Amino acid sequence: MPVISWKDEYSVGVAELDGHHKKLISMINELHLAMNSDRGQRLVKTIISEMLDYARMHFEIEEGYMRQVEYLGLLGHYREHENFVNKARDLKQRSEEGEFVLSLEVIHFLSDWLKKHILETDMKYVPLFKEKGIR
Ligand SMILES: [Fe+2]
Ligand SMILES: [Fe+2]
Numbered sequence: 001m002p003v004i005s006w007k008d009e010y011s012v013g014v015a016e017l018d019g020h021h022k023k024l025i026s027m028i029n030e031l032h033l034a035m036n037s038d039r040g041q042r043l044v045k046t047i048i049s050e051m052l053d054y055a056r057m058h059f060e061i062e063e064g065y066m067r068q069v070e071y072l073g074l075l076g077h078y079r080e081h082e083n084f085v086n087k088a089r090d091l092k093q094r095s096e097e098g099e100f101v102l103s104l105e106v107i108h109f110l111s112d113w114l115k116k117h118i119l120e121t122d123m124k125y126v127p128l129f130k131e132k133g134i135r
Contacts, residue, residue: 002029004111010118012126014065014135020058021118027051028110035102044102045095052088059085062122069132071125080121084113 004025011018027047034043059081066074087109094100129135 003032003107004028004115010115012118012122013130017058017062017065017122020054020061021114021122023054024051024058024114025111027054028107028114031102031110032107035104035107040102041100044100045092048088048092048095052085052092055081055088056085065129065134066125069125069128069134071128073124077121077125080117084117087113 006022006025010021012021027050031044031047031051034040034047037043063074063078063081066077071077091102091106095102
């Protein structure tokens with residue numbers, strides 16, 4: 001069973017950004033599968049690295065839209081993105097140092113972070129994006 005699944009309530013009303021969130025959700029699930037597989041270690045390392053790159057790309061685009069519409073919550077939002085990047089970067093580094101074992105706790109941290117971030121933080125820009133015609 002996936003640790004996290006897309007739900008319509010996660011939609012921010014912008015197809016591009018929903019697509020990014022869907023991809024991040026599937027990467028967390030891939031990580032979970034890799035953790036439980038035999039050749040997990042190599043795969044875990046690769047997925048963590050890809051997830052870090054993908055999250056950065058997503059955050060950059062999302063922040064671009066927020067700047068474009070002069071969203072006032074940008075700074076706090078930006079800090080949350082930065083915290084995630086730091087966490088993922090730390091994971092990446094540890095995964096490259098051998099002896100690394102990915103725990104279910106980390107998987108849950110990632111999925112809980114994403115869920116909470118989309119529902120509580122990303123959702124806050126939705127009314128302004130709608131008003132400004134970002135879709
Ligand atoms: Fe965000
Ligand atoms: Fe987002």
